[in-house]
Amino acid sequence: MKIVSDLPSPLTALDRPNSYIGRAVPRPNLKRLTQGRAQYVSDLVLPRMAHVAYLRSPFAHARIKHIDKSEAEKARGVIAVVTGPELAKVITPWVGVLTHLKGIKSAPQYAMAVDRACWQGEAVCAVVARTRAEAEDACELIQVDYEELTPVTDPETALDASTPVIHPDLGDNLTFERSLDAGEVDKAFAQSDAVVETTFIFGRHTGVTNEPRSIVADWNTGDQRLTVYQGTQAPHMMQNLFAKHLGLEEHQVRVITKDVGGSFGVKVHTYADEMAVVALSKLLKRPIKFVADRLESFVTDIHARDHRVKGKIGINKDGTITAFEIDDLTGIGPYSVYPRTSGIEANQVVNLVGGPYACPNYRARARVVFQNKNVMCQYRAVGHPIATAVTEGLVDLAAAKIGMDPIEVRKKNLYADDAYPVTAASGIKFEKLSHHAATDKLLRMMDYKALRANQAAARANGIHRGIGFASFIEVTNPSAAFYGVGGARISAQDGATVKLDATGAIFCHTGVSEQGQGAEAVIAQCVASSFGVSLDKVRVIMGDTDNTPYGGGTWASRAAGIGGEAAWQAGKALRENVLAAAASILQAKPDDLDINNGVVVDKGTAKERITLSEVARICYFRPDTLPPGFQAELVATRHYVPRNWPFSFTNGIQASYLEVDVDTGFIKLLKHWCVEDCGTVINPQLVDEQIRGGIVQGLGGALFENCLYDERGQMLNGNMADYLVPMAMEMPDMEIGHVVSPTADSELGAKGAGEAGTAGAPACVMNAINDALRPLGATPMTEMPFTPGRVLRALGRV
Amino acid sequence: MTHHYDITLTVNGERIDGHVEGRKSLVDFLRDDLTLTGSHVGCEHGVCGACTVRVNGEVVRGCLMLAVQCDGAIVETIEGVSDTGEIADLQDAFERRNALQCGFCTPGMLLTAQELLSQTKNGGKVPSRDDIREHISGNYCRCTGYHAIVDAVEAVAVARAGRSS
Ligand code: FES
Ligand code: FES
Numbered sequence: 018m019k020i021v022s023d024l025p026s027p028l029t030a031l032d033r034p035n036s037y038i039g040r041a042v043p044r045p046n047l048k049r050l051t052q053g054r055a056q057y058v059s060d061l062v063l064p065r066m067a068h069v070a071y072l073r074s075p076f077a078h079a080r081i082k083h084i085d086k087s088e089a090e091k092a093r094g095v096i097a098v099v100t101g102p103e104l105a106k107v108i109t110p111w112v113g114v115l116t117h118l119k120g121i122k123s124a125p126q127y128a129m130a131v132d133r134a135c136w137q138g139e140a141v142c143a144v145v146a147r148t149r150a151e152a153e154d155a156c157e158l159i160q161v162d163y164e165e166l167t168p169v170t171d172p173e174t175a176l177d178a179s180t181p182v183i184h185p186d187l188g189d190n191l192t193f194e195r196s197l198d199a200g201e202v203d204k205a206f207a208q209s210d211a212v213v214e215t216t217f218i219f220g221r222h223t224g225v226t227n228e229p230r231s232i233v234a235d236w237n238t239g240d241q242r243l244t245v246y247q248g249t250q251a252p253h254m255m256q257n258l259f260a261k262h263l264g265l266e267e268h269q270v271r272v273i274t275k276d277v278g279g280s281f282g283v284k285v286h287t288y289a290d291e292m293a294v295v296a297l298s299k300l301l302k303r304p305i306k307f308v309a310d311r312l313e314s315f316v317t318d319i320h321a322r323d324h325r326v327k328g329k330i331g332i333n334k335d336g337t338i339t340a341f342e343i344d345d346l347t348g349i350g351p352y353s354v355y356p357r358t359s360g361i362e363a364n365q366v367v368n369l370v371g372g373p374y375a376c377p378n379y380r381a382r383a384r385v386v387f388q389n390k391n392v393m394c395q396y397r398a399v400g401h402p403i404a405t406a407v408t409e410g411l412v413d414l415a416a417a418k419i420g421m422d423p424i425e426v427r428k429k430n431l432y433a434d435d436a437y438p439v440t441a442a443s444g445i446k447f448e449k450l451s452h453h454a455a456t457d458k459l460l461r462m463m464d465y466k467a468l469r470a471n472q473a474a475a476r477a478n479g480i481h482r483g484i485g486f487a488s489f490i491e492v493t494n495p496s497a498a499f500y501g502v503g504g505a506r507i508s509a510q511d512g513a514t515v516k517l518d519a520t521g522a523i524f525c526h527t528g529v530s531e532q533g534q535g536a537e538a539v540i541a542q543c544v545a546s547s548f549g550v551s552l553d554k555v556r557v558i559m560g561d562t563d564n565t566p567y568g569g570g571t572w573a574s575r576a577a578g579i580g581g582e583a584a585w586q587a588g589k590a591l592r593e594n595v596l597a598a599a600a601s602i603l604q605a606k607p608d609d610l611d612i613n614n615g616v617v618v619d620k621g622t623a624k625e626r627i628t629l630s631e632v633a634r635i636c637y638f639r640p641d642t643l644p645p646g647f648q649a650e651l652v653a654t655r656h657y658v659p660r661n662w663p664f665s666f667t668n669g670i671q672a673s674y675l676e677v678d679v680d681t682g683f684i685k686l687l688k689h690w691c692v693e694d695c696g697t698v699i700n701p702q703l704v705d706e707q708i709r710g711g712i713v714q715g716l717g718g719a720l721f722e723n724c725l726y727d728e729r730g731q732m733l734n735g736n737m738a739d740y741l742v743p744m745a746m747e748m749p750d751m752e753i754g755h756v757v758s759p760t761a762d763s764e765l766g767a768k769g770a771g772e773a774g775t776a777g778a779p780a781c782v783m784n785a786i787n788d789a790l791r792p793l794g795a796t797p798m799t800e801m802p803f804t805p806g807r808v809l810r811a812l813g814r815v
Numbered sequence: 816m817t818h819h820y821d822i823t824l825t826v827n828g829e830r831i832d833g834h835v836e837g838r839k840s841l842v843d844f845l846r847d848d849l850t851l852t853g854s855h856v857g858c859e860h861g862v863c864g865a866c867t868v869r870v871n872g873e874v875v876r877g878c879l880m881l882a883v884q885c886d887g888a889i890v891e892t893i894e895g896v897s898d899t900g901e902i903a904d905l906q907d908a909f910e911r912r913n914a915l916q917c918g919f920c921t922p923g924m925l926l927t928a929q930e931l932l933s934q935t936k937n938g939g940k941v942p943s944r945d946d947i948r949e950h951i952s953g954n955y956c957r958c959t960g961y962h963a964i965v966d967a968v969e970a971v972a973v974a975r976a977g978r979s980s
Contacts, residue, residue, distance in 0.1 A: 043911055050918030051906040051925065053853015053893030060852035150838075227857045227865060227919040227957050278855070278919030279957050311858040533916030533958050706913050709960035737862035737955075745961040746952040750944070774960075 034613045035549050037542035038765070041702035042552055044538040055276040058231035058248045059308045066233065066304040067096050069297060070152035071290055072142040072159050073313070074134030077168035077389040077730025078183070081132055081161060084142055088158035094151030097301055098159065099143045101129035108296035109262045111287065113355035115503025121193040121360045121385075123353035124184035128293040133166075135183065135351035136391050137731055138316025140290050145297060145305060168389035168730040172325065172348035175386035183351050183387045192353050193360035193385040195367055199442040200378035205340035209331030213414045217407050218800040219779075220723035221323035224396055225742050228278020229309040230318060232291045234298035243270045245295060248277040250285040250532060251570035256562045257506045258287055258356065259295050274560035280532040281397040281714065283318050285572045287355040290317060315735030319354060320724050321396030323347055324366065324403050330411035331378075336421050336429040340378035341371040341442075343407060347385050350392035356505040359393055360385050365400025365492065368443050370408050372490040373452050373668065374430040379442035389730045397714055399573075401491060401776035409487040409780040410799060417791060423486055423784065424465065427456060427670075431488060448661075450668040451756045452488055455692040458754050459486075459670050463690045468674060475676075476792070482676045482687070483789025487780035491667045493574035493695070493769025494760070498663035510658035511580045512566025513587040515544055517595055517651040519637045521615055521630030522554045525587070528568015529580030530560045534771060535703035536576040540584045542699055543765065547588030548595075549612030550629070566654060574769020577699055578665055582763040583657040590653035598649040599632050657763065665760045665768035669693035671712070671777035673785040674749075679793065679812055682805030684720060684786065686749040691777065694756040696768035704770045705753040711774020712751055717743045719779035723802050822886040826851070827895030835882040842866040842877030844885075845892060853893035853922045857955065864954030867923035868892050874930045893922035902929050905971050914967035916958030924954050928968045932975060941972045 049055050086098040110125035130141045142159050146152035167181050174180050175190040182190055206212050233246040243265065249255050252272040260267045277284065290307060298305045309317065324347045331339035345366050349359040363383035371379050416426040431452035432439055439447045465484075472482045497509040511528040518524060525544045531537045541555040559565060566583075569575060592612055599617040600607040603626055611620040617627045635642060636649035643649065659665065671691045677684050691708050698704050721741035725733040734740045759766020779801060786808070787797050795811040809815045822833045826849060835844055840859070845851045845868065857865035859878045866877035869891040896902050902925055908914070915921040931942060931950040942950070947968045948961065956964065 044913065047910040047915065047918075048906070050915055050921055051909050052897040053851075053922040054897075055853075055918055057852075057855070057919065059856065060846070062850070150836075225955075225957055227863065227917065227955060228855065229857070277917060278857075279917045281957070308856075311860065311863075533918065535913070535916070702913050706916065706959060706963055709962050710916060710958045711960075713960035714957070736860060737858045738860065742955060742957065743961075744952045744955070745948040745965065746945075748948070748961050750965075751960065751962050 035545050035551055037546045037552055038697065038699055039701065041700055042538065042542060044535050045541055046537065057228055057276045057278050058233060058246050059228055061233050061246050063233060063235060063304040066306055067145045067147060068149040068152050069143050069145050069294060069305055069307045070149060070156050071140035072156045074130065074137060074139045074141050076134060076163055076165050077137045077170070078166040079134050080164040080166060081130060081134060081141055082164055083162040085160040086142065089144055089155040092151070092155035092158055094147040095155045096145045096147070098155065099297060099300065101127055101131040101141060104129050104293055104296050105131055107263065107300050108292055111262060111355045113353035113358050115358050115500065115505055117503040118193055118358060118360045118364060121353060121358060122187050123192060124187060126289060126352045126355065128289050128296055136389055138313070138391055140293060143293055143297060145301060170388055170390060170726060170728055170730045172346050172386050172388060175348060175388060183389060190387040191384060192349060192387055193363065195364055195383050197367055197379065197381045197443060202340050202342055202378045202380040205378040206331045209339045210334045211415065211418045212329060212331050213411060213418055214329045215414060215797065215799055217326045217328060217410060219322040219324045219403055220801050221320045222718050222722035223315065223318050223320045223724055224281045224283035226279030226281060226283050229311060229314045230284060230288060230291065231308040232294050233304055233306045234295040235304040236298040236302060238302045241269060243295060243299065245270065245272045247272055247274060248284055249274055250280045250530060250572045251507065252530060252560055252562050253528065253567050254507050254570065262292060263295060263299055271563045274530055277532040282395045282399070282572060286319055286357065286394050288317065311737055312735055315740060316391050316732055319394040319396060320391050321362070321393055322403065322718060323393060326403065326407050328407045328411050330415045332415040332419055334419055336419065336426045338374055338376045338415065338430045341376060341411065342380045343370050345383040348388040348390065349385055350390050351387055352392055354392050354394035356507065357395055357500060361395055362400040366404045368445050369400060369404035369490055371443070372404065372408065372441055373432065373488040375432045376430065377442050390726055397711065398772035398775035401489065401772055402715055402718060402779045405487055405489045405776050406780040406783055410783055413784045413787065414797060424460065427486065427488055428453065431456065446662065447666050448760060449758045450490065450666060451694045451758050452668055454756045455668060455670045455694055458756060459672055459690055459692040462692065462752055462754050463672050480676060481679055481789045481793065482674065483785035483787065485673045485781040485783065485785025485788055486670060487777040487784065488670045489668065489773070489777040491769070491772045491776050492664045493667055493772065494578035494659050494665035495573045495575060496659045496663045499573065508567055508569040510656050511568035511583050512654060512656040513580070513584040514566055514652060514654040515548065515587045515591045517591065517629060517633050519633050521628060521633055522556065523548060523550055524556050524558060525584055526558045526565045527580050527584060528566045528570065529576040530571045532571060534571065534576060534707060535700065536571055536580065538703060539577045539581050539699050543581045543584040544588040547585045548592050550615045554615060566656070574771035578763065578767045578769050579657055579659065581699060581767055582765050583655055585765050586655035586657060587653050590655050594650045594653055595629065595632060598636050599627055601644055601647045602632065602635055603627060659762045661762045665696065665762065667693065667695045667768045667770070667773065669773050669777065671781045673781040675782065675785045675789065677786060677789045677808060682808035684803060684808065686716065686747065689749045689751040691751065691774060692754040692756060693770060693773045694758050695770040696757065696759040697766040698755055698757060699767055707770045708753050708774045709751045711771060712778045713743050713748055715775040715778025716748065716782060718801060719782040720802050820883045822883055824885045824888050824890055826890045827892060827898065833882065837883055839882045840878050841868065841880040841882050841885055844882035845877060851892050851894055855919055855922065857919070864923045864927065865920055867926045867954065869926060874926055893926065896926065904974065905929060905932065908967040908971045912963050912967040912970070914959060914963040920954055920956040924951060924956065924964060927951055927954050932968065932972055939976065941976045944969060
């Protein structure tokens, strides 16, 4: 591993004392979560704090002709009733576009609807009251005179001339379009032995974070500062946006993020109702709290997926894939979400389809259209489950068509492990992937042969089981190429500041944040290892824009690969500083010293020379005893951003074993496997659990989750009883394995792992279902979620 | 319009006199009036299990019970069972196994798991993984994928059965 080379010790990085890279150490500070002593934003109470409730549009598309708030203003506990136009005087609107997504367009979005509501659930009036209950009571007294407008709901007809244009100034309902044509697609299809075409449909689903979105905004007019407590993934990004739209300087805004009850991409966006909270605080000069209730969450938390992809694959009898072609259509709601845009998912689909396979012929089109439904944007594994399901679904259908084992087709076409670097047909560049090693490992873990035998034996007894695979590629560690080049002020770099305190312990302030992934543990492991103290001596500070280096936060699997590398480098830099101070005290050469277990030792012999607490004592309290001219620097900061590769692409493969009850259509997941290559594994337990959690979110999309709308744009199942998510009983045990190809872009070599599970799970469940049903002559299932009704329809039983 | 009621109850061993609106849920009373924020609110309609607490020894959903219904009751929350040490082994197993990520479901999950484990102690049978999965199926976890939670609960079940046999 590369991390060995820079360390002065003759031992490798993994043999040194305090080497925590690669070790499954438990996360520090978990006790506050297990004892119910965490501090989520929804727990927070401030002096003079008031609560806001929103009156939300019952229509998907309606003109707001008049709002009568007089009765509500008189209601018990009410402090203020504020309409959209009133709030627009405090906070400016925004437009969610990025310049590098050519042609993407959107309309100005206001914190609250000004004269028109564009989806069911958009806030049209705010009530601020002493309690949330009183605010909700008063909402019922507001009279709104609406003129219902024709809603645009079906993406298939959104671009028709007869469909109304949601934002007339934009000319049409097309948000973004991208086309790509690589190689010789038509020729390849014409010369193929077989061509398979089908349409994949992905339901709209949403994140359902266990803790709903929560925010407390506190404008202190005395010191002219806004403090925002927010369960966000990107505190510095939000600091910038609050300042920008309230007309403040960035230094007037502080964003604090303590514990966050789940995020998954849901909490990395700009929500109109949260922007309204900061504006209300500024307007009313007091802390305002908003916690979305679950019904609000369903109609306002970003939705995701909802793609219809026509796909086509060419294959020869020997199993060689000759060409891929896709046409993707997705509807995103009435606005492209700010500041990341709602074009990224379709863009990602175009980038990733066909990704694992060495096939030069690829044509793609993606169109993103506006609709009068809740907004759609980036959710865990942006675009990956779509691209993987389309690719892997086509590969399996092609394999079935030529009568080849699905694993053999994959082995024949996956990029060879020694082929890298590689530029794929879509133009994306892969540094180093390991598809074959991962596939071999997976087949060993699952004992493929035995499983096929088990499947055959079960089939003989009338039990229909299926095995499905999905190779996948995951985009992690995004550089500035993701958002920065498009003009968004979303930091691609991240920083870490480490300091030696007066007792010999280490504080590490980092720009990445924690939402349960274990970033805090990973950062502590990196610092402890590179500096040379035991893990319990490291305190990690995160989630506070006043007190952490400017950074991007935690999303797109960047915390370990980017934040971890910055922490690793900062730990090394501090070690040098501390050794310089120790050398000056000991009258030794810094190069002859090292730090082990909190003690400065002779390099090589490890003989103890002076403790860190003694170095700190002298430097802080008796600097008069240091040689003249020597200034100890017991703080060091380092930053890191990937430069050589725009992304760290990771890869892996999953397999699913399941049973279909052909009488009821119910699917029972029996077992799931995943082998992933996320480069250097800093904490195997945390990586495995990220993958498991991700798999289950993918399984949710495949089997249960679906935001159902009627043709008037009304969400039909916006509550937890009707919107199904995976529960423990339906989920299988999941075995995780690893292949390790470190990225050469950083010393640690860590890539991300957060998207992997979600990326591959839906595809391999789909393939397993089709594997189970194929001998029964069922129509291949390509529409998610795979509900019992759809299974029975595929079997022709209903 | 809204009626208030005086109630007296025991929360985590402490006598509490409350003056609550009739419509106030138990979990809102615990969180807002007593600032016991370990019980969480995920859905307020009885599905997610984040609000799980114990009333008179029974696990209930704090969002489906009214505070006034708890007049005279003994209520225990995650803070209470943490302080008594009743579930220290379970909490420890969750921490070591990383059976939590964001931790929002965890207080409810722990109380629910303890309900199962308390039925099976004293030489009782160790619940199977399926038993554990079924028992915790009223509690959503969006982060972990459940596998680690099942591992942690199973480990404690085995340890407790061993200790008592
Ligand atoms: S908050 Fe009570 S069950 Fe969800
Ligand atoms: S750990 Fe986040 S919901 Fe369970």
